[in-house]
Amino acid sequence: MSAHSEQGKRDSGALLAKADIEALVRADHADPFSVLGAHSDGGTGSYIRAYLPTALSVQVLAKDGGHPLTMLDQGDVPGIFTGHIEQAQPYLLRVQWAGGVQVSEDPYSYGNLLGETDIYLFAEGKHRNLGTVFGAQFIEMEGVQGTRFAVWAPNAKRVSVVGDFNVWDGRRHPMRHRTPSGVWELFIPGLQPGEPYKYEILGQHGILPLKADPIALCTELPPSTASRVAKPMQFAWDDDAWLNTRGERHAVGAPQSIYELHAGSWMCELDEAGEVVRPYNWHELAERLIPYVQKMGFTHIELLPIMEHPFGGSWGYQPLSQFAPSARYGTPEDFAAFVNACHKANIGVILDWVPAHFPTDEHGLANFDGTALYEYHNPLEGFHQDWNTLIYNLGRTEVHGFMIASAVHWLKQFHIDGLRVDAVASMLYRDYSRKAGEWVPNEYGGRENLETIAFLRHLNDVVKQEAPGAMVIAEESTAWPGVTQPTQEGGLGFDYKWNMGWMHDTLNYIQNDPIHRNHHHSELSFGLVYAYSENFVLPISHDEVVHGKHSLIDKMPGDRWQQFANLRAYLTFMWTHPGKKLLFMGCEFGQWREWNHDHQLDWYLTQYSEHSGVQQLVADLNRLYRDVPALHQQDCQPEGFQWVIGDDATNSVFAWLRWSADNEPVLVVANFTPVPREAYTVGVPFGGEWEELLNSDAEQYAGSNFGNGGKVFASEEGSHGQPHAINLNLPPLGVLILRPTRADTQG
Known part of the structure; x- marks a missing residue:
């Protein structure tokens, strides 16, 4: 064969079919890898094709040595460049752009990227480590550093990675479709951490708004909305001592006192006028927050959602990046350092986590591939009327697995100690906040969301396997049975449940003027009727100090003195009531203003005695709660509580005993009127001396200091069904905590 005919054969082999060319130009080619990159010429050589719109020229270089092999025509x-090399070999593309020269490997020279096991586990909803496989992973591929992308978009006609690196041109980096899983993948050689990117998706009805990565590990700072290629996390953890003991710290018999806070508004950098300049980053927050939490004696902090969210006014409860810490406070490594520092200070870290719903922002999960992919298709199932958000279709295998993997990601990658699952009630009921005709029954005609129930049970089982010692807490406001019952016994499997009924009843009681409290006496005691039906956390959360509900101190009736006395009495009541404790930031020093996420707390108030007094009281309550077994050991067992006086509505007085597992009691006596009561008789189980551990009316708390001089002695005559009795001076709007000093309390 002549050289001329051989050249003609090569030229014809290099040419693309008209349909392929048109599909590349339209950016809807079903399989770009079938035509781009290197393809055998049937002999020893290769045809090389590239589609690089706006490129001026493309040259093929030998990867070994970098010498020229051929020019692509x-x-x-x-934009369509083609050519031939005589000997198939690894190669580089030298691309001349108007702005300069780029030399790199060809993204279309690589075979399948994700392993079959990864694809299978994802399709089955069982891939628990999506955060290390999907999304943008900076890896080394065949000796080349670059970024591997993988995204699920089963109904897309084409998916491309776009960013600054390709001038956001979706024609440049179309991805390979791994059928039938619906996963798209691409390796872009040389693409470094920090690069912003999104996905350009061609749906069945046209190109969609650019989409952020559902499994992004890093994001741009809002209001920018792109994902970023994350640097592989190489944080050196040294919190083994904490992790090895946290299972004991989370047991139902252990003290747990949780400080709930919003990272962006606890404390901020201010200008000279006192206006917020910026929120502190994780390192700055750790320097200030950790010593404060230690001083206050809380065992855990609970962060409002720190997963990336576009709208700061949602406080994080409308997240779009379920795997990425918000860029508002720093990098993923910064957040890891914050958690590590908390653990070294013996402080646990709980995250609020939102698997119920997501916002409708067009760059997010909504209509992700042109169809209802993450949400239900039917708005009667998929649209949340209260929050104008979309509801995760947790009955879809891949969505179920996506959210399980998110939970595991925070627990394993960031050593998080617990997840507080938001809005569980809205997840459990298909008719939640809907009228008749506005909801779709389950397959049996009922109102229960069977897919969500299965998801929550699976979540709790997986957490116990993947993160031993971590806990999962439900914000669940209904009477759904068995929320904290093990899944093996038919329950949902949570470790704890927020006691919303207790919160509503007791806040309603304390907001009444004391003169009317005798008519509401049962509101303070009703919680004991069901206190042991679940493992409860008593929550005074952010939801109670916003939207016109008033701050906690501002809910209190009476003049200024009475408001502070009521607050101190209420907090002491809460800390001595069965159940773990949760208090939102600012409540611990009596902030008057409702919480505003755009401002830091009013720390200046702590210079005033009433406010610093409440702060000192909370610190002392936490110390007692931790140190006195009777106040925590049987929080979740009926043996840990005993009424002494529960029926004195006339005087609004209550008295009860808390018992340790070793039969050691603590007596709590509360007077919820502003009337001091002298020589008030209370039955007690033991004679001898009873010491006053705490008086919420003490002088150091800015109270009137009406009390019992630190101790009282029990008489031999019984009262209230007890063999002995003590006569107490009950402070106005005050609570006393006492315990016997005698050694033979076992008797």
């Missing part, structure tokens, strides 16, 4: 169609 640009034919009649701008």
Whole structure:
């Protein structure tokens, strides 16, 4: 064969079919890897094709040595370059752009990227480590550093990675479709951490708004909305001592006192006028928050959602990046350092986590591939009327697995100690906040969301396997049975449940003027009727100090003195009531203003005695709660509580005993009127001396200091069904905590 005919054969082999060319130009080619990159010429050589719109020229270089192999010709169609090399070999592309020269490996020279096991586990909803496989992973591929992308978009006609690196041109980096899983993948050689990117998706009805990565590990700072290629996390953890003991710390018999806070508004950098300049980053927050939490004696902090969210006014409860810490406070490594520092200070870290719903922002999960992919298709199932958000279709295998993997990601990658699952009630009921005709029954005609129930049970089982010692807490406001019952016994499997009924009843009681409290006496005691039906956390959360509900101190009736006395009495009541404790930031020093996420707390108030007094009281309550077994050991067992006086509505007085597992009692006596009561008789189980551990009316708390001089002695005559009795001076709007000093309390 002549050289001329051989050249003609090569030229014809290099040419693309008209349909392929048109599909590349339209950016809807079903399989770009079938035509781009290197393809055998049937002999020892390769045809090489590239589609690089706006490129001026493309040269093929040998990867070994970098010497030229051939120039790719640009034919009649701008951007399509073709050529031939005599000997198939690894190669580089030298691309001349108007702005400069780029030399790199060809993204279309690589075979399948994700392993079959990864694809299978994802499709089955069982891939628990999606955060290390999907999304943008900076890896080394065949000796080349770059970023591997993988995204699920089963109904897309084409998916491309776009960013600054390709001038956001979706024609440049179309991805390979791994059928039938619906996963798209691409390796872009040389692409470094920090690069912003999104996905350009061609749906069945046209190109969609650019989409952020559902499994992004890093994001741009809002209001920018792109994902970023994350640097592989190489944080050196040294919190083994904490992790090895946290299972004991989370047991139902252990003290747990949780400080709930919003990272962006606890404390901020201010200008000279006192206006917020910026929120502190995780390192700055750790320097200030950790010593404060230690001083206050809380065992855990609970962060409002720190997963990336576009709208700061949602406080994080409308997240779009379920795997990425918000860029508002720093990098993923910064957040890891914050958690590590908390653990070294013996402080646990709980995250609020939102698997119920997500916002409708067009760059997010909504209509992700042109269809209802993450949400239900039917708005009667998929649209949340209260929050104008979309509801995760947790009955879809891949969505179920996506959210399980998110939970595991925070627990394993960031050593998080617990997840507080938001809005569980809205997840459990298909008719939640809907009228008749506005909801779709389950397959049996009922109102229960069977898919969500299965998801929550699976979540709790997986957490116990993947993160031993971590806990999962439900914000659940209904009487759904068995929320904290093990899944093996038919329950949902949570470790704890927020006691919303207790919160509503007791806040309603304390907001009444004391003169009317005798008519509401049962509101303070009703919680004991069901206190042991679940493992409860008593929550005074952010939801109670916003939207016109008033701050906690501002809920209190009476003049200024009475408001502070009421607050101190209420907090002491809460800390001595069965159940773990949760208090939102600012409540611990009596902030008057409702919480505003755009401002830091009013720390200046702590210079005043009433406010610093409440702060000191909370610190002392936490110390007692931790140190006195009777106040925590049987929080979740009926044996830990005993009424002494529960029926004195006339005087609004209550008295009860808390018992340790070793039969050691603590007596609590509360007077919820502003009337001091002298020589008030209370039955007690033991004679001898009873010491006053705490008086919420003490002088150091800015109270009137009406009390019992630190101790009282029990008489031999019984009262209230007890063999002995003590006569107490009950402070106005005050609570006393006492315990016997005698050694033979076992008797």
